[in-house]
Amino acid sequence: MISAKLPMVAQVVGRVDESPTIFTLRLRLADTPAREAYRFTPGQFNMVYLYGVGEIPLSIVSDPRDPGLLDHTIRAVGRVTQGLSHLRVGDQIGLRGPFGRGWPLREAEGHDVLVITGGLGCAPVVAVINYILMRRERFGRLTIIQGVKHAEELIWRERYAYWNTLPDTHVLLAADHGGPLWPWHVGLVTDVFDEVPITSERTIAMMCGPEPMMHAGIKNLVGRGIAEERIYLSMERSMHCAVAHCGHCQYGASFVCRDGPVFGYPRVKELFRHKGF
Amino acid sequence: MLPSDPQPVLESKPGFLPRERIQDLLDHLERSGYSCVGPTVRDGAIVYQRLPSAADLPVGVSDEQAPGSYRLRATGSPRHFAWANGPQALKPMLFAPRETLWRATRREDGRLTFASEVPAPRPIAFIGSRACDLAALALQDQHFLGGAYPDSCYESRRKGLMIIAVHCSHPAPTCFCASTGDGPRATFGFDIALAELDEGFVAHSGSEKGQIILQAMGLSEASPQHLAQAQTQTERAAAVQVRTLPGRNLRAALFSNLEHPRWQEVAQRCLSCANCTSVCPTCFCHSEAELAQLNGASSEHVREWDSCFARGHSYIHGLTIRPDTRTRYRQWLTHKLGSWHEQYGRSGCVGCGRCISWCPVGIDITEEAGAICSDGR
Numbered sequence: 001m002i003s004a005k006l007p008m009v010a011q012v013v014g015r016v017d018e019s020p021t022i023f024t025l026r027l028r029l030a031d032t033p034a035r036e037a038y039r040f041t042p043g044q045f046n047m048v049y050l051y052g053v054g055e056i057p058l059s060i061v062s063d064p065r066d067p068g069l070l071d072h073t074i075r076a077v078g079r080v081t082q083g084l085s086h087l088r089v090g091d092q093i094g095l096r097g098p099f100g101r102g103w104p105l106r107e108a109e110g111h112d113v114l115v116i117t118g119g120l121g122c123a124p125v126v127a128v129i130n131y132i133l134m135r136r137e138r139f140g141r142l143t144i145i146q147g148v149k150h151a152e153e154l155i156w157r158e159r160y161a162y163w164n165t166l167p168d169t170h171v172l173l174a175a176d177h178g179g180p181l182w183p184w185h186v187g188l189v190t191d192v193f194d195e196v197p198i199t200s201e202r203t204i205a206m207m208c209g210p211e212p213m214m215h216a217g218i219k220n221l222v223g224r225g226i227a228e229e230r231i232y233l234s235m236e237r238s239m240h241c242a243v244a245h246c247g248h249c250q251y252g253a254s255f256v257c258r259d260g261p262v263f264g265y266p267r268v269k270e271l272f273r274h275k276g277f
Numbered sequence: 278m279l280p281s282d283p284q285p286v287l288e289s290k291p292g293f294l295p296r297e298r299i300q301d302l303l304d305h306l307e308r309s310g311y312s313c314v315g316p317t318v319r320d321g322a323i324v325y326q327r328l329p330s331a332a333d334l335p336v337g338v339s340d341e342q343a344p345g346s347y348r349l350r351a352t353g354s355p356r357h358f359a360w361a362n363g364p365q366a367l368k369p370m371l372f373a374p375r376e377t378l379w380r381a382t383r384r385e386d387g388r389l390t391f392a393s394e395v396p397a398p399r400p401i402a403f404i405g406s407r408a409c410d411l412a413a414l415a416l417q418d419q420h421f422l423g424g425a426y427p428d429s430c431y432e433s434r435r436k437g438l439m440i441i442a443v444h445c446s447h448p449a450p451t452c453f454c455a456s457t458g459d460g461p462r463a464t465f466g467f468d469i470a471l472a473e474l475d476e477g478f479v480a481h482s483g484s485e486k487g488q489i490i491l492q493a494m495g496l497s498e499a500s501p502q503h504l505a506q507a508q509t510q511t512e513r514a515a516a517v518q519v520r521t522l523p524g525r526n527l528r529a530a531l532f533s534n535l536e537h538p539r540w541q542e543v544a545q546r547c548l549s550c551a552n553c554t555s556v557c558p559t560c561f562c563h564s565e566a567e568l569a570q571l572n573g574a575s576s577e578h579v580r581e582w583d584s585c586f587a588r589g590h591s592y593i594h595g596l597t598i599r600p601d602t603r604t605r606y607r608q609w610l611t612h613k614l615g616s617w618h619e620q621y622g623r624s625g626c627v628g629c630g631r632c633i634s635w636c637p638v639g640i641d642i643t644e645e646a647g648a649i650c651s652d653g654r
Contacts, residue, residue, distance in 0.1 A: 004426045006379050007391050051383055052569035052576040077594045092389045094381060238593050240565040240580075243426040247562035247583070248590060250612065252532075253619035258424075274535050276604030 004243055007049045007094030008034050012087050013069065019155045023085055024061070024073045027095060038067050042127035043102030043234060043262045047242045048072060049094030050083045057239045057257070059124040060098060063134060070095075073123045099242045100261050103128050104232055108204045112140040114196065116217045118147040118189055118209030124234040124261070125208045126156075133166065142169045143196050147189025147213060151175040151182040172196065189213060193220040200225035206262075208234040215272065218265060231265040251277055279418040280435055289488055291481040292496030293503055294471070296355060299478070300331040302441075305490050306402040311439055314370065315404035316363070321349055323363035325370070328404060335360060342449035342630070345639030358405060358473045361449035362629055366410045366558030370403060371434045372417060375581040378430070378565070382575045394577075395429045398437040406442045406467065408460030409452075409629040413558030414440075415466055419621045420561050439486060442467035446510045448518055451630030453643055456521035459627040461514040472507035479507045520633075520643045523650045525624065528615040530650035535607065539648045544602035546638050551584035553632035553640075554609065559617075559625045562590065585609050606645075614646055 014026030027048075029035040040060050049055040056078070062071035076085040087093065105128070113132060117125045132139050144163060148154050154173065164171035172195060178186035185192050190213075198221070205221055207214045214233050221231055237249035237256045249256035252271050254263070271277040294302060303313050315328035318335050328334070334357040341348045342361060352359065377394045384390075406414075421431040445454070445461035454460030463470050468487030471478040479499045482488035524530070554560040564583035569576040583590055585608045591598035599605045617625035626642065633641045 005429070006393050007381070009389050009391070049381070049578075051381055051389060052567060052573070054567045055565065055578070075594075081594075090387075092387060094389060094391060236593055237598065238591055240563070244424055245421065245426075245428060245561065245563070246565065246580070247585070248564070250616070252611075253616035270532065271535075276599050276601075276607065 003034070003096055004099075005096070007047070007055075007096050010048075010070070010093055010095040012089050012091045012093065015087070015089055018073065021077070021085075022073065022075045022155050024071055025084065025087060026062070027070045027072065027093070028068060029070075029095065030092070035068050038070075038098075040064055040067055040070075040098040041102035042105065042131050043124055044098040044100050045242075045261065046070065046072070046095050046097030047099065047239075048080075048084070049096070050080050050087075051093065053083045054080045055094070055096075055240075056080045057099070057242060059127065059234075059261075061123050061127045061130070063127075063130060065134070073126065096242060099257055101259065103206055103234075103262050104204070104264075105131060108132075108206075109138045110140065112143070112199060112203045114143045114145070114198070114203055114205040114221075116145045116189075116205060116207040116209070116214070118213040119149070119153075122146065122208065125206060128206055129163070133163070133169075136166075136168075140168070140202060143172070144170070145172045145174075145189060145192060145196065145217075147174045147176075147192075147209075149175070150177045151179045170196070188216075190216040190220065193217065198224050198226065200227070203230065205231045206234075207232065211272070218272075228265045228269065232262055233265060233268070234261045235263060235268065236261065279415070279422055280438075289482055289491075291479050291499040291504065292491055292494070293477055293499040294480045294494070294496055295477040296357075298494075299334070299357065301494060302490075303328065303331055303404075305494055306439070306441075309490060311400045311402035313402045313404060316358070316360075318349065322347060323349065323360055324365050325367075325403070325405070331357075334358075339447065340449060342451045342634045343639070344451065344633050344641050345636055347634045355475060356473055358443045358471075359447050361445065361447055361452055362407055362410065362631065364556045364631060364635055366556075366629065366631070367403060367406060367414050367440075368417065368558050368560075370401070370438070371414075371431050372421065372561065372563075372582075373430065373434075375579060376430055377568075377577045377579050379578045380575055381578065383573065393429065396433050398433045400437045400439065401434075402439040402441060404441045404443075406440050406463070407445045407629075408442070408463040409445075409454045409457075409627040410558050411440070411442060411463050411466035412454075412457075412459035412627040413629070416559045416617075416621055416623070416625065416627075417561065423621075440467045440469075441487075442470040442483075444470060444472045444507070444511055444514075446473060446514050448514050449630060449634065450519055451633040452518055452628060453520040453522065453630060454628035455515040455518045456643075457624065457626055457628035458525065462511045472510065474503060474506050474510070479503050520630070520641070522614070522624075522626065522628075522643055523647050526618055527624070527646060527650050528618045531611045531615040531646075534649050535611070537649050539645065540603045540607045543606055543640060543645050546640055547586075547602050547606050548637060549586045549602045549605055550637060551586040552635045552637060553642075554584040554586060555582065556631035556635045557613075558627060558629055558631070559613075560584070564589070585612070610642070610645065610649075613642075
């Protein structure tokens with residue numbers, strides 16, 4: 001942790017428009033010692049501050065091998081994200097982090113990895129996918145399942161198609177509403193789970209997205225013999241402070257900002273079937 | 278080590294402070310550099326604020342409390358502390374209801390700088406704390422100071438605090454500190470503790486700085502009769518309490534009853550107004566917001582108390598995790614009496630009863646916990 005409570009100055013050094021409402025900002029800490037000391041693991045997040053508007057938690061999607069550049073993929077939906085969407089290269093913002101616990105990538109080495117995601121909340125797992133593809137020899141089969149409501153919501157469509165051509169890598173997409181030129185499954189994402197060959201003792205699952213979808217995913221995987229402790233999920237809750245003080249992100253006794261956002265399923269299981277926590 | 282962790286008990290004989298010398302105690306504190314904060318009557322309630330002199334203490338005033346009700350009445354008693362807690366605890370002294378955490382400044386070329394705003398430590402003698410509030414203080418210390426990132430604002434204020442506790446002799450019918458094990462006698466976390474008798478106070482120190490003050494006052498030793506009276510008074514203050522929680526650790530009972538119909542039933546009465554969380558001495562939730570200057574040159578990052586009863590508390594882009602009162606009340610109670618055990622090793626309730634008195638519709642935490650936890654037993 002470089003700076004937990006006071007933002008550091010970061011500069012926008014790159015910007016990519018992924019879709020009309022989704023964009024990626026590439027950030028670089030202005031202070032050299034801070035930049036050199038900064039380290040993160042995929043699944044961790046930063047608190048990104050837009051001057052005069054506010055702070056929000058954003059997952060880091062870039063590769064931890066180059067912690068000098070921090071990519072955040074953002075959908076312009078709220079006050080802060082819409083403000084961030086107007087930033088240009090050279091603009092300065094504030095950044096605190098990194099916070100929380102990331103994905104179990106060490107434990108996943110030598111295993112088949114099943115990445116399940118839905119809706120637009122895919123940024124945390126994109127970091128995992130990229131991480132694995134950059135270190136392909138350390139992992140077994142990589143399967144990526146993603147569900148969206150409408151086909152046009154899927155960003156990085158070419159990227160998914162490309163991933164599907166890579167050796168030992170499989171992509172399964174589903175849209176509730178497909179439309180023309182949608183070569184993937186039309187229907188619920190849970191429909192495609194059964195298409196995935198699973199060797200239960202070799203597989204680690206990492207999930208992120210709407211909770212009902214994760215719920216269905218867990219049910220399917222557990223039913224097919226994957227141990228609950230090999231299922232990980234990234235939880236999303238309101239966060240203001242990121243240091244386990246403000247209370248917004250509490251999930252039972254856990255502070256998602258500190259004890260998560262990535263949890264082993266047994267840790268959240270007790271409350272996961274109850275709405276409202 | 279946290280400020281409220283048990284300190285070695287100092288071996289000194291309790292002294293006796295005659296009632297007419299209470300101003301003398303304030304003078305000694307002020308001369309030692311402390312500004313005194315204590316109970317005074319304001320707007321029909323006993324609240325803690327700057328105490329210019331002992332004459333501002335609530336002499337001859339007592340309170341009548343019941344679910345959804347708090348009234349003061351004159352008693353004609355010579356006593357200064359013959360009342361149960363009003364709405365405030367120590368909490369606002371340390372965890373400010375609203376404060377600036379840091380400030381961002383933007384130069385004309387768009388460059389930003391950030392600066393922390395930490396209040397300078399100010400020595401304050403807080404007079405009149407009850408055992409329940411000291412237990413709550415220990416919990417707030419754990420929350421704000423015990424983790425990897427101690428809160429600088431809280432820490433600065435905490436360092437300057439001197440506590441003169443008063444053992445509770447007049448619990449309200451809403452009080453249940455005996456049931457939570459937190460009172461009525463203060464056993465830790467104070468610098469000086471007073472037991473109020475008709476003719477004065479039995480005073481004993483709980484820290485070196487408290488001992489220095491008491492020694493400087495040159496008190497005579499408290500007589501065995503004084504000590505016995507104080508003891509009887511504490512025992513009576515415990516015995517008269519009528520409310521109890523159904524156990525010290527209700528975690529398992531609450532979390533095995535998450536779909537209990539009582540949650541819906543209480544939600545029909547609860548206004549989701551957040552009075553309970555505002556008066557609760559342990560509730561710590563706060564929101565952070567931005568206060569930008571109109572000229573655009575700087576912006577303050579401000580935090581203020583928030584409540585799990587507020588709709589915005591659980592909001593994430595387009596989704597409110599707790600959209601109804603049922604889930605908010607359940608969040609509050611399962612946290613307060615359940616999850617706190619895992620987070621901080623004990624319940625988050627210290628039995629002060631404030632949430633009962635200050636609930637506009639008189640919802641009683643002991644009654645709700647009893648209804649939900651007794652199910653199936």
